[in-house]
Amino acid sequence: MKLILRSLLKIKRTSKVILAVLVICLVVRLLPYFAPIRAADIAQNQLAMQFSDRNGLPLGTLLTRDQEHTSVVPLNQVSPQFIHAILAAEDGSFYHHGALDMKAIIRASKEAIHAKRIVSGASTITMQLARMLDPVPRSFSGKMSEIWLSWRLVAGMNKDEILSAYINRLPMGGNIYGVEAAAQTYFSIPASELNLAQASLLAAIPNNPTYFNPYQHWERLKQRQKYVLNRMVQEKYIIGAIATRTSAEKVVFQFSQRGITAAPHFLFWLANQIPPTPLEKGGLIPPFLRGVRGDQSIIRTTINRPLQQFVEAQVQQVISSLTTNNVHDAAALVIDNHTGEVLAYVGSPDYFNEAKLGRNDGVQALRQPGSTLKPFVYELALEKGLIRPNTILADVPAHYAIPGAKLYSPTDYTESFLGPVRVRIALANSLNVPAVRVLEKVGVVTFLERLHQLGFEHLNQTPEHYGLGLTLGSGEVSLWELARAYVTMARLGEATPLVSTFSDSPIQNPSCAESAPKVRPKIQNSTTIWQLITNMLSDNHARATAFGVDSVLNLPFPVAVKTGTSSNFRDTWTVGFTTDYTVATWVGNFNGEPMRQVSGVTGAAPLWNRIMLHLHEHQEPAGFPPPEGLVQLPVCAISGLRPTLDCTSVVQEYFYPEDKSNYEGENQFNLPPEYDEWLAKQQQLNFTSTNLRILSPHNGDLFLVYPGEEEKQKLEFKLTGNKSAPVEWWLNGEKLDTNSANSLFWNLRPGKWTLEARSGEMTDKVSFQVELANLKPTRRGFSISTTTSK
Template identity: 90%
Template sequence: MRLISRSLLKIKHSSKIILAVLLICLVVRLLPYFAPIRAADIAQNQLAMQFSDRNGLPLGTLLTRDQEHTSVVPLNQVSPQFIHAILAAEDSSFYHHGALDMKAVIRASKEAIHAKRIVSGASTITMQLARMLDPVPRTLSGKMQEIWLSWRLVAGMNKDEILSAYINRLPMGGNIYGVEAAAQTYFSIPASELNLAQASLLAAIPNNPTYFNPYEHWERLKQRQKYVLNRMVLEKHISGAIADRTSIEKVVFQSSQRGIIAAPHFLFWLANQIPPTPLENKGLTPPFLRGVRGDQSVIRTTINRPLQQFVEAQVQQVISSLAANNVHDAAALVIDNRTGEVLAYVGSPDYFNEAKLGRNNGVQALRQPGSTLKPFVYELALEKGLIRPNTILADVPAHYAIPGAKLYSPTDYTESFLGPVRVRIALANSLNVPAVRVLEKVGVQTFLERLHQLGFEHLNQTPEHYGLGLTLGSGEVSLWELARAYLTIARQGDATPLISTFSNSPLPTSDSRLPNDTIWQLITNMLSDGYARATAFGVDSVLNLPFPAAVKTGTSSNFRDTWTVGFTTDYTVATWVGNFNGEPMRQVSGVTGAAPLWNRIMLHLHENQEPADFPPPKGLVQLPVCAISGLRPTPDCTSVVQEYFYPEDKSNYERENQFNLPSEYNEWLAKQQQSNFNSTNLRILSPHDGDSFLLYPGEETKQKLEFKLVGNKSAPVEWWLNGEKLDTNATNSLFWNLRPGKWTLEARSGEMSDKVSFKVELANIKPTRRGFSIINS
């Protein structure tokens, strides 16, 4: 009796345990229904975007900001062939089990025990979807999380909703996700039009998208396709004969450009302008992106596809022609002056050539701009009245002391100097020293503020960081910023953002017009003056077009970057040629690197209709000036040109026609073989007035000082030293043995003369080498 009682107690106790376990299992199984995941909860907002050019021609379907190329389609818009193929390959009994397929679990477990390794998986489509939504480590705890998420999906969604979410997220190689994106990318057709061969190939990819990459592992993919077809035969979707014919059917995949027809850099750049998804919920999505994510509307860009493809071809041809000069990369931008719309945008010769850094975007990359910023410093100096159009600037050696750095001595590409030059000549020939002198007048801080107004947002260092080299390209800017700034010149000071789509209207600005359009017109006039730039570029360079065009070149230090930016009344074109890896080019400057590309694009833009002439500077008057002095011509002036004047300067023009070079020209004049610069007086170039020299004992007969003279001589030259005439027939130069004392040197020629004073002192020590020392000058 006791035994029966004990047995009953044990049964009762066991029943409680079983009931408790069952209750726990029931609670666990029911919990997902208290936290179901519904289709709306996992709706895909980050979708691939389709782009067209300004005329509706397709440019391509592109990645979203998170780099997933996804297009969402309803289940009823997917080819039944693909549905059957993916179910046969991944989960043939999908519609007959829950989140887990217990038969598959048991089968996989037996196979693993028998083989002592995992032979096959038991993941259902629902579990795979869970893994797509929340990737977890392949551990026991990770698998439990995956199962939990699968139960929640089943609790909130029906089978069709789960399958739809799954096929729209399938990894299809690279960054392509979903059957629609794969069909469009690989075959340029919608998923609804996939035939059996195409569908079975696409269904083979998700098992291992890298291993079965159609561009790199075609044979592997074909083997996997045969497996998919065999599974479809087993599931009685197709016959064995159809499977055999399908496996040998020729299927052509599109190129690896992934459905991009033109302007890849532009499309990727534009896609990255999309703000994070949470902004959509606040109604802050930009107008040009509203509706794109949900209904797959096509984004109509400002690009002109035929022009874009022409520019892409020219970039490749120019780079090919410069290959021997170690040139590998280039970029170009074409803007409509009237609207600010981007018509062509090329970031590199070949976006899809990863080995040659093709994905680098030369339009947005930050590089040193060389001399392309010079027009803006001249404009600012003219605007502030620091220089006039006829101002003479000194293109002579100059030296600037910079705290904590070496002496700054700017030179030109040719390392030569032209002496006195007009503003027009200095700008048109891109002379460095005059530009630095003008920046010194303007001030680096003031110039930097103007550059910020023009949109150079990446010039964000302090004025001290850039120094006077800012006008020569010591900062870093992008081709995009340069094009926008030159568009401002073309629009006569009317600054406007660049427009990339037809719905993204430019943001209003408080004051988009920079002051004084007359000055911008004057800068345009100088930049379009082919004769003015002839000294540096010749009269028949690639910068000279058969119609009016303003243009500026630039070359960065060590020849790492060359630029050409210019405009007509219709278009602004900006080009860059260089190397993304920073290697210097060989024997390539702005006029030989980027200018030929600029030339080709400009000629193409205007092949059917020439642009209008630039308007003359409003309110200014043209007067003849001596080309050298910038003043009213004298009878002995050998070259007369026209230059613009402010009306208020006309009285000075009538009064002044004498030109004397100040002392800063002495060093330069001393090196000239002959002087073409008129002067009313002779000039003693050596010694300088106030110089002091040391004479070393025992060196009296060896230390000599050169007396050097320049200027127009109306009569024979006479040299006088301390009132005594020197016995010499020398005219421009003679050598005198140093003697201690204070000396006054005078040169006379007819009624003209010049006089300087200097002194010579005895030194207390012998020199370490022959020569003499200047104490003070």
């Protein structure tokens, strides 16, 4: 009896546990009905955007956030062939089970246990839709979350609503989502007109859109299509003969511009500037479904479509002409100086050419700007009074010790030096050494602050990171930032945001807030200094040394322009402006490969030239105003001072009124010792110096000579400066017999020597030493003399 009672109690307890479990399961299963997701909650009514140019001409449609191309159609406007194909491929029993397919789960479990690996999945279409709405990690907790969301979908939607939401979100390759977008993109037909061959191919893609990419993996896609057709036979949608015939049918996937007429990079960039809606911030809507407005109002942009299409064509033509120089990519930007409106925006030669990285946006990409930042360091130095318009800068070899690195020795594109140059010549010819010397005066910290004020927000490293190379392009900037800074220059220091849409559009120019550089209020004379920089950049004669008289930079109307070439010829830039427009161009390679024999003037400048000429085809721009309050005076081209009788080249240069008294005063021109190395290498000296100076040898030099070869080793004695009388050379107190005024050659002889040059009352003296070299084996071609600088 006790045993029976004990058994009854045990059964009773077990029943309670079972009942409790059943109650819990029932409650859990009913909970989704208290939080159902209805079709309206996930309606894709916020994704379509239509863009027009400034005059109402269409630019593109069917664009959503993150560059996704999505189009929504109701279920009754989708070909039955596709509906049957996707059901057969993904969930043949969709209309016969709930959120979960228990038969499929049991089957998949058995197969996994038998094979000791996952053989087939058991995800239903409802579960796949849940994953699309809220992607979660492939973990136990993630799977539970997916099931919970699936139950909520079933609680609030019928089967047709779930299937409709599913096929409009299917990933169809690249940035294409939904069957309608895929049909339009790949076949230029609506989803309602898909035939069986097209439908079965499209139904094959969502399983793995990258692996079954129709453009890159056609054979894989065909194999997957056969699987889809076989499943359709099994589900009795078609018979085997039709499946075989359909599999052999030829289907052509076309390359489509996906509803875009012009400016694809601009449209995708603009779409990404739009702030997310509160619903999107909540996390239910995935990024590729987020959009702008439910009313699908047309967004009127500032783009000028005819100009945009012209610039796009020129980009392709210029790149085509440079292919043999290993040049494949380019970008261009056109801005209205008066309003800051973006008139043309080209990010690459062909956005839709994925094989050539066409989606890369060269307008927003960060690249080294070469010499295009130089005008801003000269402007800052003039503003702070560190240099004057007639200042002479030394374009001679220079070496800077950088902590933790080798000596920094800036050189120019031609690897030659011009010696003493005026500021105008240094800037117009883009000379590197003078620019570094000016930055040294200004200070890297101060210059970096000014660049930040001009809107170069991506120059976010420390001043030590950039060093003196900042003025030569050691940082990375975008073409957008560069164009914006030059618009500020064209507006004489007055910053303005770059505008992309008009106020009558549903989007209120989303880029304005980030585009406006925070330039401080103008200081005294700042307008004049910007005018002076513009005057130098528009001086065709000043830049003739580096670019020639008839380069592509010389246009038949006033234009200020600057080129740039990054290290190893990976990027070329040309940025310039008239009183009306600023044009910025970049030519290079997105993959970072160096170009061959291409610089700023041969790479980006021809593109810039074509755009500028087109912009002013019907009306020439007004001239640039001369610098306010400055006076032009004649100066010697080499000294920057009032010309003397022996000056061979006289030019006009601007002066501040307060500098006029200095101009009228002493005009003796003496080059400091930093020029000695450069002077010693000049074949002919085209300038005069007041002081007599021995250029070679240097004081303290040491020379080595091999015994017996004294007659073969000669040292040049070289002199510069004005001579008040015939020159006499004295060596260790003995006068040398020579007829040469500026130089002579002397056979090296061991000893300590004092060399003196005399011309009337002027004299200069240096000491040097010659020693016998240690007779050790030396490879031919090695130098047998060494020098130590002063």
